[in-house]
Amino acid sequence: MPIKILCVDDHALLREGIAALIATQSDMTLVAEAASGRESVEQFRLHQPDVTLMDLQMDGMNGIEAMIAIRGESPGAKFIVLTTYAGDVLAQRALKAGAYAYVLKGMIRKDILGTIRDVHNGLKRIEPHVAAELAKHQADASLTPREIEVLRLVAAGNSNKLIAARLNINEETTKTHMKNILAKLEANDRTHAVTLGLQRGVIGV
Amino acid sequence: MPIKILCVDDHALLREGIAALIATQSDMTLVAEAASGRESVEQFRLHQPDVTLMDLQMDGMNGIEAMIAIRGESPGAKFIVLTTYAGDVLAQRALKAGAYAYVLKGMIRKDILGTIRDVHNGLKRIEPHVAAELAKHQADASLTPREIEVLRLVAAGNSNKLIAARLNINEETTKTHMKNILAKLEANDRTHAVTLGLQRGVIGV
DNA sequence: TTTTCGCTCCCCCATACGGGGCAGGCGGCG
DNA sequence: CGCCGCCTGCCCCGTATGGGGGAGCGAAAA
Numbered sequence: 055m056p057i058k059i060l061c062v063d064d065h066a067l068l069r070e071g072i073a074a075l076i077a078t079q080s081d082m083t084l085v086a087e088a089a090s091g092r093e094s095v096e097q098f099r100l101h102q103p104d105v106t107l108m109d110l111q112m113d114g115m116n117g118i119e120a121m122i123a124i125r126g127e128s129p130g131a132k133f134i135v136l137t138t139y140a141g142d143v144l145a146q147r148a149l150k151a152g153a154y155a156y157v158l159k160g161m162i163r164k165d166i167l168g169t170i171r172d173v174h175n176g177l178k179r180i181e182p183h184v185a186a187e188l189a190k191h192q193a194d195a196s197l198t199p200r201e202i203e204v205l206r207l208v209a210a211g212n213s214n215k216l217i218a219a220r221l222n223i224n225e226e227t228t229k230t231h232m233k234n235i236l237a238k239l240e241a242n243d244r245t246h247a248v249t250l251g252l253q254r255g256v257i258g259v
Numbered sequence: 260m261p262i263k264i265l266c267v268d269d270h271a272l273l274r275e276g277i278a279a280l281i282a283t284q285s286d287m288t289l290v291a292e293a294a295s296g297r298e299s300v301e302q303f304r305l306h307q308p309d310v311t312l313m314d315l316q317m318d319g320m321n322g323i324e325a326m327i328a329i330r331g332e333s334p335g336a337k338f339i340v341l342t343t344y345a346g347d348v349l350a351q352r353a354l355k356a357g358a359y360a361y362v363l364k365g366m367i368r369k370d371i372l373g374t375i376r377d378v379h380n381g382l383k384r385i386e387p388h389v390a391a392e393l394a395k396h397q398a399d400a401s402l403t404p405r406e407i408e409v410l411r412l413v414a415a416g417n418s419n420k421l422i423a424a425r426l427n428i429n430e431e432t433t434k435t436h437m438k439n440i441l442a443k444l445e446a447n448d449r450t451h452a453v454t455l456g457l458q459r460g461v462i463g464v
Numbered sequence: 465t466t467t468t469c470g471c472t473c474c475c476c477c478a479t480a481c482g483g484g485g486c487a488g489g490c491g492g493c494g
Numbered sequence: 495c496g497c498c499g500c501c502t503g504c505c506c507c508g509t510a511t512g513g514g515g516g517a518g519c520g521a522a523a524a
Binding site: 403404405406428429431432435436439448 | 469470471474480
């Protein structure tokens with residue numbers, strides 16, 4: 055029985071690439087596609103695929119939320135996360151959300167097909183690339199929820215005073231959060247903190 | 260004689276999608292692929308394709324630079340820009356660099372095939388989506404080369420003083436550039452300027 | 465040629481920022 | 495129970511930031 059695969063990505067072209075690739079393999083079959091997190095939940099329910107290829111960057115419900123939703127219904131679901139960047143925090147969150155593998159879109163065909171088979175057999179596969187990134191920034195990634203909230207407001211161009219007002223806290227408290235953020239990310243200033251946060255997936259674009 | 264096509268994208272999977280798509284069409288043939296701007300210049304020289312599908316976001320030489328380099332050698336080259344976002348500034352620069360069309364990766368197969376044929380016939384095709392974005396931010400996008408350079412250094416977490424040192428100019432000059440940047444982008448502060456610059460494709464990630 | 469534009473530099477000055485240190489309250493966890 | 499992490503608040507203080515002007519100079523466009 056061939057491996058039933060669901061492919062989730064908002065790029066139609068990329069889905070066609072996957073489809074073409076899988077069509078050449080006799081031991082796999084693409085049972086459905088989805089262009090969004092929400093769609094993926096429905097399609098999973100309908101087709102119960104063995105392996106789900108899941109993009110992380112999508113509008114609306116993103117890949118991680120979709121994975122969590124699907125695993126809520128089907129705890130045995132196996133995911134391969136498909137993404138452009140090796141963003142550390144996203145990778146960590148994805149793995150935590152139940153991803154069996156984390157592959158970059160630049161990977162070539164045989165890697166991906168091999169990964170699909172491995173995952174179907176219950177193996178986990180992490181790109182050395184990604185693993186290295188994960189190891190590199192382990193300590194720093196631990197921004198607290200409040201700090202992330204502050205960083206997001208900083209990115210939007212708010213001053214400490216405005217952030218304090220928005221969060222109903224004292225400006226001094228905001229400054230304390232900022233100090234901690236700068237220290238944790240090893241950033242030179244608030245601007246640097248934002249770019250690092252973006253690169254590492256701490257905050258979204 | 261089929262339309263000779265070159266596909267340039269750093270995502271192998273997406274290239275396979277294009278390849279699969281084109282393989283189904285009798286009036287087109289994919290003569291080469293490239294995963295970087297530099298490669299694309301070589302491949303173009305070798306194969307002299309009729310139409311080149313060019314991604315904008317690539318490491319090293321980006322799509323726009325590659326297009327300029329190729330048109331330097333082959334002024335008649337026809338490009339279809341292939342991208343994820345409808346980032347205004349990038350779109351403008353791409354069109355200026357000689358793009359005949361600007362299509363989003365989420366587009367479906369028949370649109371892309373139709374666009375390839377149109378471009379091959381010398382027509383230009385701009386997504387309404389993209390055209391709208393272009394019209395929206397026309398005035399603001401005009402950061403000068405120097406200002407872009409400054410903004411990039413700001414994004415990296417440099418202070419005005421350090422930027423001045425790096426660019427061998429006076430700190431006061433850097434401050435003048437900053438003032439102009441903030442005014443043009445209508446940003447609250449340097450951090451906001453960076454996020455806006457990223458969103459609009461003025462500076463890269 | 466005149467004008468415009470980009471790059472350069474300078475002044476003043478109010479305020480925001482960031483580093484340092486300190487501390488109370490609160491919830492979870494060993 | 496006691497410790498620790500998170501959120502909260504506060505002080506001092508040096509420096510960076512950004513807003514407001516003005517101005518020269520060379521190149522490119524009108």
